Amino acid sequence: MTAATRPVGAPAKVGILAGMGPAAGVDFARLFLQASERWLQAHGLAVQDQAFPEHWMAQVPVADRSRALGDAKAPQPLDDMARVLEQLSAVGAKAVAIACNTAHAWHAALQARVPSVDLLHIASETAAELKRRGIGRAALLATQGTYGMGLYDAVMVREGIHCVLPEPSEREALMQGIYQGVKSGNMVLAQECFTRVGRSLRERHGDITLIMACTEIPLALPQAPQAEGWTLIDPAEILATALARRAYEGPSAH
Amino acid sequence: MTAATRPVGAPAKVGILAGMGPAAGVDFARLFLQASERWLQAHGLAVQDQAFPEHWMAQVPVADRSRALGDAKAPQPLDDMARVLEQLSAVGAKAVAIACNTAHAWHAALQARVPSVDLLHIASETAAELKRRGIGRAALLATQGTYGMGLYDAVMVREGIHCVLPEPSEREALMQGIYQGVKSGNMVLAQECFTRVGRSLRERHGDITLIMACTEIPLALPQAPQAEGWTLIDPAEILATALARRAYEGPSAH
Numbered sequence: 001m002t003a004a005t006r007p008v009g010a011p012a013k014v015g016i017l018a019g020m021g022p023a024a025g026v027d028f029a030r031l032f033l034q035a036s037e038r039w040l041q042a043h044g045l046a047v048q049d050q051a052f053p054e055h056w057m058a059q060v061p062v063a064d065r066s067r068a069l070g071d072a073k074a075p076q077p078l079d080d081m082a083r084v085l086e087q088l089s090a091v092g093a094k095a096v097a098i099a100c101n102t103a104h105a106w107h108a109a110l111q112a113r114v115p116s117v118d119l120l121h122i123a124s125e126t127a128a129e130l131k132r133r134g135i136g137r138a139a140l141l142a143t144q145g146t147y148g149m150g151l152y153d154a155v156m157v158r159e160g161i162h163c164v165l166p167e168p169s170e171r172e173a174l175m176q177g178i179y180q181g182v183k184s185g186n187m188v189l190a191q192e193c194f195t196r197v198g199r200s201l202r203e204r205h206g207d208i209t210l211i212m213a214c215t216e217i218p219l220a221l222p223q224a225p226q227a228e229g230w231t232l233i234d235p236a237e238i239l240a241t242a243l244a245r246r247a248y249e250g251p252s253a254h
Numbered sequence: 255m256t257a258a259t260r261p262v263g264a265p266a267k268v269g270i271l272a273g274m275g276p277a278a279g280v281d282f283a284r285l286f287l288q289a290s291e292r293w294l295q296a297h298g299l300a301v302q303d304q305a306f307p308e309h310w311m312a313q314v315p316v317a318d319r320s321r322a323l324g325d326a327k328a329p330q331p332l333d334d335m336a337r338v339l340e341q342l343s344a345v346g347a348k349a350v351a352i353a354c355n356t357a358h359a360w361h362a363a364l365q366a367r368v369p370s371v372d373l374l375h376i377a378s379e380t381a382a383e384l385k386r387r388g389i390g391r392a393a394l395l396a397t398q399g400t401y402g403m404g405l406y407d408a409v410m411v412r413e414g415i416h417c418v419l420p421e422p423s424e425r426e427a428l429m430q431g432i433y434q435g436v437k438s439g440n441m442v443l444a445q446e447c448f449t450r451v452g453r454s455l456r457e458r459h460g461d462i463t464l465i466m467a468c469t470e471i472p473l474a475l476p477q478a479p480q481a482e483g484w485t486l487i488d489p490a491e492i493l494a495t496a497l498a499r500r501a502y503e504g505p506s507a508h
Binding site for chain 1: 273274275276277279280283284287290291300301302303304305306307308309310311312313314315316317318341344345437438439
């Protein structure tokens with residue numbers, strides 16, 4: 001344990017800003033519990049109800065993120081997200097994770113509006129983890145919004161990781177899998193779209209690591225038989241692990 | 255649709271008081287999303303992020319419920335649960351479900367302390383649903399705390415349903431499955447304990463309906479191969495459905 005480790009039994013309260021979509025929020029909470037359990041076991045502590053950090057998940061039906069980024073006149077999600085982040089701070093959350101990649105377009109604005117919370121960043125956490133694992137090259141599966149703002153580009157470059165982007169038609173297939181697939185409850189269509197793009201990327205780049213950089217993608221792709229043996233990275237899992245570490249070890253647990 | 259149906263697009267905010275244990279809380283949120291999706295489909299509405307009710311889940315490491323009920327000197331969970339219920343009300347929750355059967359020992363006290371929320375009752379909702387399904391007899395799988403306070407007894411009698419209770423040694427096996435099993439992450443032990451009790455009850459009472467009246471039990475029992483073909487009722491699923499109905503249709507949706 002490091003000096004930053006909090007006294008056992010008093011983890012910090014943390015928050016999850018979610019609902020984008022809601023199934024991804026529930027999956028993020030599950031990943032947070034798994035990460036907390038791993039932390040407890042790694043520190044030789046018993047797994048029991050009272051050993052988990054208090055955590056609040058707000059599942060909020062905010063405006064669509066990709067649409068808001070593509071059209072300034074479309075409904076914008078920032079005010080709703082900021083209201084919820086303030087409420088998470090008010091109930092005591094010290095660190096908050098956003099369970100949506102595209103929503104990170106407003107990460108800086110949200111952090112500026114609610115400086116009282118430590119607002120984690122999914123792409124920074126993911127790039128740092130890829131570097132730790134010695135992965136030098138990966139392909140990004142994401143929304144048009146995430147590609148458009150270059151969410152992963154700068155942080156990947158900073159960590160020395162080459163980021164492969166799909167072709168325009170492949171990006172459209174991903175959007176179809178995300179919206180007409182997962183968000184509409186059609187998992188067969190989602191798997192078909194995601195595996196088609198994955199297969200093309202692997203034809204061009206060999207057994208490349210695929211980053212599932214939209215929280216809807218891990219709800220369908222890893223379960224697809226066609227994806228067996230592929231190297232898949234789930235940024236939500238990395239973010240959930242970072243959130244558990246913040247809860248148990250405090251703000252300096254980076 | 256009834257006169258009580260809210261205008262589409264403006265469901266009420268609801269809350270989930272959870273963490274008892276946390277995996278059961280996540281499962282409850284999943285059940286709530288499934289119930290919301292069923293409600294949308296039944297009303298011919300599109301399933302999309304913005305169609306789900308805003309819902310807040312507080313996963314709080316409160317004191318153990320069964321222990322508190324068995325020993326007045328043990329740490330008590332009421333104050334922590336009341337604090338969280340007040341916070342859920344403060345962030346806007348109109349109706350709240352408690353994702354733990356045993357915690358309903360404090361249902362009346364919590365409702366009295368926070369009258370601004372409609373606090374659902376898991377056993378009342380379950381008994382009413384069993385009656386709707388025409389089930390006249392069922393066996394109760396629960397914690398010692400739930401047996402001790404007779405959580406289901408009166409409401410089942412009121413609905414004309416005969417409630418079969420396990421023997422003392424079987425109750426101990428259930429507690430072992432809940433505490434050393436699910437709450438400690440040992441699903442093999444949990445399945446072994448739960449199916450042993452289920453088998454005994456079925457030997458004595460035939461193909462009786464089994465009510466999984468502790469939110470930890472559905473995390474292990476339905477997945478056990480030995481339980482295939484058994485009639486299992488999940489009160490958490492019934493409660494989650496009732497919460498979705500309250501969100502979409504308002505307080506008179508009983």
